[in-house]
Amino acid sequence: MKVKDNLAVIHEKIEKACLKAGRKTDEVNIVAVTKYVSIDRAKEALQAGLVHLGENRDDGLLRKYEALGEEPIWHFIGSLQTRKVKQIIHKAAYIHSLDRISLAKEINKRANKPVKCFVQVNVSGEASKHGLVPEEVEDFIQQLQAYPNIVVVGLMTMAPHIHDQDALRTYFRKLKELQLDIQQLGLDNAPCRELSMGMSNDYEIAVEEGATFVRLGTSLVGEG
Ligand SMILES: *Cc1c(COP(=O)(O)O)cnc(C)c1O
Numbered sequence: 001m002k003v004k005d006n007l008a009v010i011h012e013k014i015e016k017a018c019l020k021a022g023r024k025t026d027e028v029n030i031v032a033v034t035k036y037v038s039i040d041r042a043k044e045a046l047q048a049g050l051v052h053l054g055e056n057r058d059d060g061l062l063r064k065y066e067a068l069g070e071e072p073i074w075h076f077i078g079s080l081q082t083r084k085v086k087q088i089i090h091k092a093a094y095i096h097s098l099d100r101i102s103l104a105k106e107i108n109k110r111a112n113k114p115v116k117c118f119v120q121v122n123v124s125g126e127a128s129k130h131g132l133v134p135e136e137v138e139d140f141i142q143q144l145q146a147y148p149n150i151v152v153v154g155l156m157t158m159a160p161h162i163h164d165q166d167a168l169r170t171y172f173r174k175l176k177e178l179q180l181d182i183q184q185l186g187l188d189n190a191p192c193r194e195l196s197m198g199m200s201n202d203y204e205i206a207v208e209e210g211a212t213f214v215r216l217g218t219s220l221v222g223e224g
Pocket residue numbers: 033035056077078158199200201215216217218219
């Protein structure tokens with residue numbers, strides 16, 4: 001399948017989800033997750049009109065960045081080792097996986113301007129998932145005030161790989177509630193306007209529940 005054709009289907013589904021939820025489609029950004037696919041396929045995604053590209057490993061991001069340059073808006077979506085920060089910091093416009101102070105410290109040190117970060121939250125409590133438990137998030141974001149190069153643009157979560165739509169909805173709703181709590185704090189370092197949630201198998205529900213960035217690999221560019 002061509003990326004363009006996949007994208008048409010996805011646009012339609014996002015539109016439907018937005019309609020159902022009373023949202024505007026232009027509030028929803030698509031991050032094309034290119035981690036499984038070739039540079040050519042990533043190029044095809046750009047030609048189809050996508051502007052956000054996501055990679056989950058530093059070497060993957062570097063390889064694609066070398067080939068495609070700084071025109072795509074790069075998103076680092078995977079768990080980030082502290083020692084890898086310096087490799088990606090001037091390339092990624094967004095980091096979706098801020099989950100500990102040691103990482104914030106390193107980003108703050110290596111960056112030469114404020115970096116748009118999502119705080120990753122483990123809403124399902126699955127042991128295999130990265131991220132803070134919801135109860136820790138507020139205090140964590142308060143602590144981030146010490147690091148001027150960190151801007152918390154939003155929260156990110158990965159839902160479990162399940163088909164139970166109601167359960168998925170509960171997780172996304174929880175992230176939305178948490179976002180509202182953070183916004184209430186009125187912190188300069190945490191406008192928290194974005195929600196990075198929704199992958200190929202659950203993005204429609206995520207959009208219904210308020211996602212502003214969906215991260216799509218398989219359904220959009222395929223698995224390579
Ligand atoms: C791989 C990945 C995605 C995309 O997953 P698909 O199910 O292929 O759409 C989204 N987010 C993260 C963090 C990923 O690692």
